Amino acid sequence: MPWVLGLLALTALRLGAAALLPLTPDEAYYWIWARDLQGGYLDHPPMVALWIWAGTALAGDGALGIRLLGPLGLALASLALASAGDTLMPRLRPGRPAALLLNAMPxxxxxxxxxxxxxxxxxxxxxxxxxxxxxxxxGNGRWWLAVGALSGLALASKYTAVLLGAGLVLWLVAEPSARRWWRSPWLYAGGALAAAAFSPVVAWNAAHGWASFAKQGGRAAAGEGLGIRYLAELLGGQLGLASPILLVLCVIGTGAAALAWVRGREGGAGLLAAITLPAALLFLWQALGSRVQGNWPAILYPAACIAAAGFTARGWQRGGAILGGVMSAAILIQAGAAPLALPRRADPTLARLGGWPELAAEAEAARLRAGASFIAAEEYGLAAELSLHLPPGVPVVAIGDRWALFTLPRPAPGGTGLMLRSLRRGEGPSLWPGAVPLGELVRSRQGIEAERYRLLRVETPPGEVPAALLPRPR
Known part of the structure; x- marks a missing residue:
């Protein structure tokens, strides 16, 4: 099929981009997770660590290995979305257009x-x-087993997957044709599979003072009372992340799906609305009091794209897909080649991706000049980037409370090292006791500054200070 060939070509391009683009600090941090596999972590459930572990086992500890399962997984997800669209609305058959819209989004x-x-x-x-x-x-109840298992794996990927379960429950309550499932053992068997898939995360939290649940639960409940500021930030971010036309089409399509459900009792359209609308309203409500990260609403777009493909004009869909594709290509080109000399405040790719190997090389040169035995960092992403990019054999030490939750070895006592500390953290006291300033380093891309770091001479911290000796590439 031509569209399958197009998907294969897109996947090949994504694999190429995955291999060539620099790694972000978060990706480097999750690579550390993959070298210390556990049932959970302070920040998230463990699925990303398992994916990186599998990818690096196949393709090594470089960028391609760390990202390998991403392009492959998105290709599988695109096929699933196309099938789901045609299955839910067989008269309109929006599956392939929905997959096109989704894959065009930045x-x-x-x-x-x-x-x-x-x-x-x-x-x-x-x-x-x-x-x-x-x-x-x-109408085959055995499909609840697949729904439960896959929902559980989603929840073992990120806690926001609870919104998928909430949407399914709403559909089971509000859709007359679905209420019969409350009397079926298959529904509860699927729920048991979801709980089993998530149980390692619960066990890890129970063994670590419920640290991850407390952190993420606190974030969800946070409120700073700044109202319109965060709401405008959320909406503006979605215009960039989904692209303007596709965002509008998704909103219109989801609204039309909800109306079709109410007026015509179309259960398939109702499933799309139930999965999308309550979660969207929750994000909007949270944005009235605290920041909603731009990537969080991404889970809304698969169902919304099916609704957009089914209930909006194809001409607008083609225009939206073209604009989204152009925006996506522009972002990836800027991230990889930086043809536009933009400052940090105007270029998120510079802030997150630019200059890490060069910074590591400068840090190593400074270490040799200072006669230090290791490189250290307080910021987890910076420490992880240094661990990936420093020459083999150079010990990398991370300091901070989060490292007490890992099983990584502690640094040997009595050592003298060189620590990097971002000036963006301000001039407050270092987490590392007795740090002595030595100078500064600058991370840059093509001469444009991304971030400035203070160099400090440090000694291995006492035992009561959480620290870890980070793994190095194999």
Whole structure:
């Protein structure tokens, strides 16, 4: 099929971009997770670590290995979405157009190339939507097993997958044709599979003082009372991440799906609305009091793209796909080649991706001049980047409370090292006791400054200060 060939070509391009683009600090940090596999971590569930572990086992500890499963997973998710669309609305058959819209979005292309917890979440969300579509179309309760297992894997990827379960429950309550499932043992068997898939995360939290649940639960409940500021930030971010035309089409399509559900009792359209609308309203409500990160609403777009493909004009869909594709290509080109000499405040790719290997080389030269035995950092992303990019054999030490939750070895006592500390953290006291300033280093890309770091001479911290000796590439 031509569209399958197009998807294969797009996947090949994404694999190339994954291999060539520099790694972000978060990706480097998740690579550390993959070298210390656990049932959970302070920041997120463990699925991203498992994906990186599998990718690096196949392709090594470089950028391609760390990101390998992202482009492959998004290709599978695209096939699942196309099938789900046609299954839910067989009269309109919006599956392939929906997959086109989704793959044109900058947020999808970023998620396919960069490896974060959102990547496996997005894939398992699409697969669970496909299984739910098959359940609705066939009426075969055994599909609850697939829905439950895939939803559990999504929840083991990122906690926001709980919104998928909430949407399914709403559909089961509000859709007359679905209420019969409350009397079926298959529904509860699927729920048991979801709980089993998530149980390692619960066990890890129970063994670590519920650290991850407390952190993420506190973030969800946070409120700073700044109202319109964060709401405008959220909406502006979605205009860039989804692209303007596609965002509008998704909003219109989801609204039309909800109306079709209410007026015509179309259960397939109702499933799309139930999965999308409550979660969207939750993000909007949270943005009235605290920041909603731009990537969080990405989970809304698979179902919204099906609704957009089914209920909006094809001409607008083509125009939106072209604009989204152009925006995606421009972002990836800027991230890799930086043809535009933009300052940090105008170029997120510079802030996150620019100059890490060069910074590591300068840090190593400074270490040799100072006669230090190791390189250290307080910021987890900076420490992880140094661990990936410093020459083999150079010990990298990370300091901070989060490292007490890992099983990584502690640094040997009595050593003298060189620590990097971002000036963006301000002039407050260092976490490392007795740090002595020595100078500064600058991370830059093509002569444009991304970040400035203070160099400090440090000694291995006492035992009560959490620190870890980070793994190095194999």
């Amino acid at each position: 947020v999808t292309n970023a998620g396919a190339v960069l490896m974060t917890p959102d990547t496996p979440l997005f894939v398992f969300w699409c697969l669970a939507l496909w299984a739910a579509a098959r359940l609705h179309a066939t």
